[in-house]
Amino acid sequence: MMHDPFEQSLRDMLNKSQAPSNDDASLNKVLKKANRQVGAGALFGLFGRALESVLIALNSGSEHIKPVSNLSVKDIANHKAE
Numbered sequence: 001m002m003h004d005p006f007e008q009s010l011r012d013m014l015n016k017s018q019a020p021s022n023d024d025a026s027l028n029k030v031l032k033k034a035n036r037q038v039g040a041g042a043l044f045g046l047f048g049r050a051l052e053s054v055l056i057a058l059n060s061g062s063e064h065i066k067p068v069s070n071l072s073v074k075d076i077a078n079h080k081a082e
Contacts, residue, residue, distance in 0.1 A: 006037055 013030045 010034060 010030050010033065013033070014026065016026070
């Protein structure tokens with residue numbers, strides 16, 4: 001089983017010996033921290049996927065940077081001679 005430091009820190013926060021009346025406050029504190037961690041992970045995942053999409057688009061579009069002509073070399077030489 002993998003050891004998850006985030007999960008362990010949440011367990012430690014819940015298991016701290018505090019006054020019984022602070023159970024709700026302790027739970028709210030743990031849930032806020034968990035929510036921030038999950039939100040940050042989702043945000044980094046979103047930025048990572050957006051960056052990947054941009055890089056794929058740039059890679060696919062790089063073939064079309066140089067203009068391509070349908071004229072053959074002979075056609076270009078004849079056109080210049082005129």
